[in-house]
Amino acid sequence: MKTAAIAYRVSDFLCRYPPFQYLRxxxxxxLVAGGKxxxxxxxxIVFAQGQLRSHYVYVVQQGVVRLVETLPDGSEALRDVRGEGDLLGIGRYLGIGEHIYxxxxxxxxxLYALPADRFWEIIKRHPRASRFLGAYFSATITPSGLESEYGLSDALRLGRRPLDWMSRRLHQLPSALTCVPHTPVREVATLLATSGADALTVVDPHGAPLGLISVRLLSDLVASGALSPEAPAHALMETEFTLAAAxxxxxxxxxxxxxxxxxxxxxxxDGSPGGRLVGILDRRALARAEGAEPLTIVEDMARAGHISELAQLLIQGEATLSASLTGPESIRWxxxxxxxxxxxxxxxxxxxVEGALAQEGLENPDLDHCWVFFGSAGRMELLTRxxxxxxxxxxxxxxxxRRDARGYFLELGRRVSAALAACGFATSAKVISSGHPSACRSxxxxxxxxxxxxxxxxESCVYRATxxxxxxxxxxxxxxxxxxxRHIHGEEDRNPAFVPLLVSDSMANLPPLTFFRGLVIDDDGAYxxxxxxxxxxxxPVVDIARALVLDGGIYRxxxxxxxxxALTPESDEAAVLIEETANAFRNALYHRARTGLTTGSDGSRVDPxxxxxxxxxxxKAGFRTVLRLMEYMGGRYGVTSRR
Known part of the structure; x- marks a missing residue:
């Protein structure tokens, strides 16, 4: 590249694409001056599988390059497709001396061939360029010196509310306010009034918590005359309280x-009942750490008097989620x-709804019952309505x-489903609804x-019921x-062929291969x-994780x-694969949430x-991880993936 005009023309092209657009x-x-x-x-053939790497990395300026792997039987498998602006030959930065494809x-x-060593040194100076290059590799196996996470500046650049406060540890908590079980209630009231605390803990002689007394509980029972001021604290305290580790x-x-x-x-x-008492964290204290909004929305929902009011609060909650969705890591919260x-x-x-049915005179069978979520809601992975x-x-x-009970609960389920729809929860033909007999049973x-x-x-078509x-x-x-x-896990123990079948079903569809010019490409070249x-x-990840915990007897x-x-990997390689899988899943869930909250859809279909x-x-790194996960599961359970 001898002339300045050519050098500037090549530079202009490179600066249209990352990571070069982040460089000076x-x-x-x-880089252009040292290249060709x-x-x-x-x-x-640009380079061959097993060939030693040259001193260059390559950028595609024009045309299409296919990366193929020669398999042991001599056949070839398409592994990626690269086009304008894409990089080739960067596996060297993982210490791989030969081309793997x-x-x-x-x-x-x-192709523009650029000096590999100088390229590496320059990229490491720039965090955004470093992050981009790191994305070419797996989420957990990234060359040393490359950043792979979004920083706070990215969240601010995107105009979204950072959630860094949620990762902050709360070290400075109010001192634990305590009393013993026989402390008179009037002394409890004095302690709370003078300290300004919202609650205190009743402790045993060793300092372990036995119960909780809040200002609200105190005022409700004492002011109403339901309890004497001279009564002992243990007569007032709530024995069911929520523990957490400090x-x-x-x-x-x-x-x-x-x-x-x-x-x-x-x-x-340590978060256990026998642990040393550290303090009480109330909603006001957490609000000082900026976490008030979701708690306030939940509190208002719990008091909503009408379905229309509840619908508005859900819209408000969805707006909070959308404003806080800064990147894959925000999914954690x-x-x-x-x-x-x-x-x-x-x-x-x-x-x-139960109140409305009672007013209509529909007789309640007075049976214990429990409402449950299934699917993505049951897994706490549903971020859209x-x-x-x-x-x-x-x-x-x-x-x-039996007949009367079934009739009551089905009617209750139908009305609850209708109310959810009135709150904006959209349904498809595959939705599981309490108003249908298949989801409302003894x-x-x-x-x-x-x-x-x-x-x-x-015979029972379990693939439709997972x-x-x-x-x-x-x-x-x-x-x-x-x-x-307990029944599910007992049945699974008695039917050892069940988990391998779940694993086989989970591999019914292979992930796509790559993106190319705004299209999604499969390994057979279809797009x-x-x-x-x-x-x-x-x-695939949901199905495989479900099968693994069933097989491992993990119920929690x-x-x-x-x-x-919760899985216990049997090797370091399996541990890395599990970590990569978690990152790939979190990233995909983020994109589904972002698309869904932006378009009002379920978010599954994304325009590349x-x-x-x-x-x-x-x-794309996630696609490769899912494929490796399938190969791992296939070897472990003796099944093969199928398209």
Missing amino acids: ESEVLE VAFHEDGE TARTGTDVI ERPAGAYMTRMLDCNTDHLVLTS LAPIAAAFQATALRRIVVL HDLDHGLVYDEPPNDL VAEWERAFTQWISDPV SFFDLRPVHGDCRLVERLE TEVLDLQRATLQ HSATLDRLQ AKLTRLEQNLL
Whole structure:
């Protein structure tokens, strides 16, 4: 590249694409000065699999380059397609001295070859360029020195509200206000009044918490005359309170409050009842850390007097989620917040509908029952108001009341489903609804259904029913769901072929290969204009994580990310794969939420042309991770993926 005119023309081209657009012009010109232009005709080899790397990295200026892998049987598999502005030959930065794929031109191609060592040194100076180059690699195996996360500046640049406060640990908490069980209530009132605290903890002789007394509880019982001021504190205290470990991030406390629907958290050293008491965190204290808005919305939902009022609060909650959706890491906090909005809405709707049925004179069978979420709502992965899968489990009625009980709960379910629709929850043909007999059953009927799905999965078409295995209790008697979960895991133990079949079903569709010129390309070269995130990344990971926890006897978790975290990898390679899978899933869930909240859809269908190159590369890395996960599962369970 001898003339200045050519150098500037090449520099102008490079600066239209990342990572070069993040560099100074002088740095790009320096790279161009040390490089060269290469031309290849259609069908030529740029570099071959197993060939030692040259001293250059390549940028495609014009044309199409296909990366193919030669398999042990001599056949070739397409691994990627690169076009204008894409990089080639960067595997060197992982310490790989030989090319792992063959680069073959698919048209006449012009390449800019740039000095690899100088390129590396310049890229590392610029965080955004560094992040972009890191996205070419997997989410967890990134060359040393490259950043891979969005910084605060990116959130501010995008005009969104950063959630950095949710990751901040709360170190300075008010001193724990305590009393012993026999302390008179009037002394408790004095302690609360003089300290300005909202609650105190009743402790045993060793300082472990026994109960909680809040100002509201005190005023309700004492002012009403229901309890004498001379009564002991243990007669007033609430023995059911919510515990949490001290020195956790603010976001962990907020989501805990939302999940448990409480205004107070009793903090102990390790989060256990026997741990050393550290303090009480109330909603006001958390509000000082900026977390008031979701808590206020949930509180207002719990008091809503009409469905229309609830609908407006859900719109407000959705706006909060949208404003806070800064990147994939924000999903960690926003998914539980969205789950709390949905659960609170359902609880309030149930109360309002039950009241309306009572006024109409419809006889309540007075049976214990529990409302549950299934599918993405059950896994706390639903951030839009689309397909809120919900159902009802009720206790076994006497034989002579079966028909009446079923009629009541079905009518209750139909009205609750209608109220959810009035609140803006859109439904598709696949939604699970409590107003349908398949999602409104007695606990014994549910047990029989799960027995059939597990013992005869092919005949019972279990692939259509896997969302039912992601049940999460939301409102009512949770013991019914606990009984059902024990039954599910007992049936799974008695049917060892069930999990391998789930694994096989999870690999029914391979993820796409790559993006190219605004299209989604499959490994057979077929293309589509829309990326289906559910099919490409989310559903395979959900299905595989569900199968793994069932196989491992892990009963505690329903969220996919929690399920992945709960697994015990058998090797370092498996641990890395699980971490990569979690990152790929979180990234796909972020894009689904962003698309859904922006367009008012469920967010699954994304236009690739609207994605930046960085976003495309991160999603493409996720496709590769899902494929590796399928290969790992295939080897572990003896099944093969199929398109």
